Amino acid sequence: MIRTASLTLFLGATWLLLSGHFDTKMLAFGAGSVVFVVVLAHRMGLVDAEGHPVQLSWKFPIYFIWLAWKVLLANLIVVREILxxxxxxxxxxxxxxxxxxxxxxxxxxxxxxxxxxxxxxxxxxxxxxxxxxxxxxxxxxxxxxxxxxxxxxxxxxx
Amino acid sequence: MAELFATALLLDIGSWTLILLGGFFSIVGGIGLIRLPDFYSRLHAAGIADTLGAALIISGMVLQTHGDGVTIRLLLIGSFIFLTSPTSTHALARAALATGMPHWRRSVDDGIDIESANRDDLTASSIGDSPNTSADV
Structure with missing residues (x-):
């Protein structure tokens, strides 16, 4: 249930950010497509711990920053080897x-x-x-x- | 007015620095593609352009935007590259391994019997299951 809500919220936010249309007709189309995608995702069995891992929550950005740092260091090593x-x-x-x-x-x-x-x-x-x-x-x-x-x-x- | 100008100038300098650095790393990745000895090593060189090159160039472009839809789109493009590039790199590596792409003759002998692991894999995953499915096609 939390996963469905989170997916809906996520898709809705993405739609709002990318469309830039805020009149009623376009918002209704947006809401319709969000619901359609959520239903599809459910039928495909994608809304689970693997497909939409909300349980990672705030830990994911922290991990991502650490990973970005590791990626930077590894890049410098590989660049050194190439040159x-x-x-x-x-x-x-x-x-x-x-x-x-x-x-x-x-x-x-x-x-x-x-x-x-x-x-x-x-x-x-x-x-x-x-x-x-x-x-x-x-x-x-x-x-x-x-x-x-x-x-x-x-x-x-x- | 002067302050506004100074900010714009700083943003431009920052953005150009990032884009030029990104270009530099992408070129080094390209040089690596040529200089490194075998297919598997060359994957690593391509990884430079995928990660550091792309990240720096996109960050540089973000500094040229004004916190609007373009910024969001650029950040989305960046995150898609980060999510998809390992998948395609892995697919390439796996395909090379499965078709027996040779390793460089001076690779370190690691004692991992990849050939036999690979054979098990082929029998288990693709050949073993195929008789039924191939009839349907």
Whole structure:
């Protein structure tokens, strides 16, 4: 119920922000399309903890800022590797376990890894992530598990 | 009047700095695409333009707007790039892995038997389920 309300609110706000029309006829069209989309989303089974994760709430912006910082640092490392006079990268595959984490946790974690330059998730199966890392430094940083703990905090387990 | 002018000038300087920096990182990403040794490494170079390049250029453009619908649209475009680029990068990496794209000969030997994991995967997910579904098509 909260999810439906939140989705409706979210879609309505997006419509208002993007349309810029505030006369009655257009508002009615907007309300109609919001209701239509909410009904469709329900029929498709998209309004659940995975499709519309309101439970992350205020923790998501915090995680996002932290991730943006990590992305910036990783970018600088990859730029340095690219601009070296002689390419000295050491591409490698590493395997990391997410343990018993739920699917939302695994997906956020795997996507965060891919978003960070220098590391790309290649497989995600049974809680095991196989990652291609550009250098040993980037691989080691991932293996410290800081990002995994952050995601764990975000999705509210443990 | 003078104050207004100074603010506009500062905004312009900030915006140009961000856009030029974004352009620089995107170009470095392009150089990386050429210089790095194999397909998988090149994905990382493309990631620079996807993340830092795009973020800086869009922030620079946001400074040129006036807090109206254009600003909102730019921020939305930025967040869509951040949500979709890892998905497409992962799809590329996964496809390369599944079709046996070779790794660079000087890659670190990591002892992960990706070949056999991959075979299991193919049998489990696509080949195993296909006889019934292919008849329908």
């Amino acid at each position: 070296r006079r002689k390419i000295t990268v050491a591409p490698q595959l590493i395997q990391i376990s997410c343990g018993q984490a739920d699917e939302l946790h695994q997906v956020i974690y795997a996507n965060s890894i891919t978003l960070t330059p220098g590391t790309v998730t290649m497989r995600l199966q049974d809680g095991e992530v196989i990652v291609h890392a550009l250098t040993g430094e980037l691989a080691a940083d991932l293996q410290t598990g800081t990002m995994e703990q952050r995601v764990r905090k975000l999705t509210g387990e443990g």
